[in-house]
Amino acid sequence: xxxxxxxVIPGDGTxxxxxxxxxxxxxxxxxxxxxxxxxxxxDFGGDRYLKTGEVLPDSAIGEFRKFKAMYLGAVGHPxxxxxxxxxxxxxxxxxxxxxxxxxxxxxxxxxxxCPIKDKGPEHVDFLVVRENNEGLxxxxxxNLFKGTPHEVAIQESINTRRGVDxxxxxxxxxxxxxxxxxxxxxxxxxxxxxxKTAQLTLCGKTNVLTYAFDLWWRGFQDMAPSYKSVKTDYxxxxxxxxxxxxxxxxxxxxxxxxMFGDIITDLAAMIQGGLGVAAGGNINPExxxxxxxxxxxxxxxxxxxxxxxxxxxxxxxxxxxxxGETKAGEAIESCVVRIINEKVQSLAAxxxxxxxxxxxxxxxxxx
Ligand code: IPM
Ligand code: MN
Numbered sequence: 001x002x003x004x005x006x007x008v009i010p011g012d013g014t015x016x017x018x019x020x021x022x023x024x025x026x027x028x029x030x031x032x033x034x035x036x037x038x039x040x041x042x043d044f045g046g047d048r049y050l051k052t053g054e055v056l057p058d059s060a061i062g063e064f065r066k067f068k069a070m071y072l073g074a075v076g077h078p079x080x081x082x083x084x085x086x087x088x089x090x091x092x093x094x095x096x097x098x099x100x101x102x103x104x105x106x107x108x109x110x111x112x113x114c115p116i117k118d119k120g121p122e123h124v125d126f127l128v129v130r131e132n133n134e135g136l137x138x139x140x141x142x143n144l145f146k147g148t149p150h151e152v153a154i155q156e157s158i159n160t161r162r163g164v165d166x167x168x169x170x171x172x173x174x175x176x177x178x179x180x181x182x183x184x185x186x187x188x189x190x191x192x193x194x195x196k197t198a199q200l201t202l203c204g205k206t207n208v209l210t211y212a213f214d215l216w217w218r219g220f221q222d223m224a225p226s227y228k229s230v231k232t233d234y235x236x237x238x239x240x241x242x243x244x245x246x247x248x249x250x251x252x253x254x255x256x257x258x259m260f261g262d263i264i265t266d267l268a269a270m271i272q273g274g275l276g277v278a279a280g281g282n283i284n285p286e287x288x289x290x291x292x293x294x295x296x297x298x299x300x301x302x303x304x305x306x307x308x309x310x311x312x313x314x315x316x317x318x319x320x321x322x323x324g325e326t327k328a329g330e331a332i333e334s335c336v337v338r339i340i341n342e343k344v345q346s347l348a349a350x351x352x353x354x355x356x357x358x359x360x361x362x363x364x365x366x367x
Contacts, residue, residue: 013297015073046077131262
């Protein structure tokens, strides 16, 4: 039987609770589709840091390099100063393991979970490809005269031709694959910008950030002719925030830099029903990729069995899909869609009409 070794960091707060359900569902998928998952758990996170002062030793990064996939529950602890765990664990893994793509599918499963009037599942179904190693997140900058009235703070956005090109390439390929042979959401072609073809939208700010997004723009233009089946489009980041709310059906695949990707995917998560369902993958196609629910550690809900495990379960589905178990990934998503529609009262923590473990059990058993 095929088997996969996967490193798991359940993390802080509700991270371990949702991770448990995600692994449960992934194991059930393995039984159904004939593969085995060997989980290797690591206790990095707030508690370990408070006890030992250790955030993430170099040796752990070395160990993680041996895995093709990792699963991360959540990091963030109320007693740890903001930034230490986020930068020391999450961002460090993204950077050192060169997970240069942050992939965030945005799909609404049920009309009532969308806060936008008159929008349903046929309108909210797109994919955001966020650059994950550069931009403002690269940490370039510094201070002068800190703490004085003359303080200067500089935070620079790093954009390299190589980094931009590999991200664009991933996005063009994702756009090519996503639409291939599929109907366009059941909408009339003329009601969408993309019609029945694949579409890739570059999201930037070419009118103001004229160095960084000029590079992105040229990279985009240069690459487009190699992907003839993908229609290209451009939107400024502020405008895309407006269109996500007004006309989310216009989008198919969106590619953008690290900071804009961070911001627009929180907005996108809200129109797909919230952080209870939004999942993401930090992808290094040639190395170790890491899958995680988009939400944080939600400390106030810890240990109450009320947090929604679906985002975590969706992240596990993405991971299986990435590992080549596409049928398992699809089965998890369609089961999630069905259970949400048939059994879940609300996607919000504490309002689901059942507990975290019950929802996980239900999805695992109905798979
Ligand atoms: C995300 C998160 C992280 C980010 C934080 C926790 C560092 O918001 O995954 O979107 O900014 O990328
Ligand atoms: Mn974010």
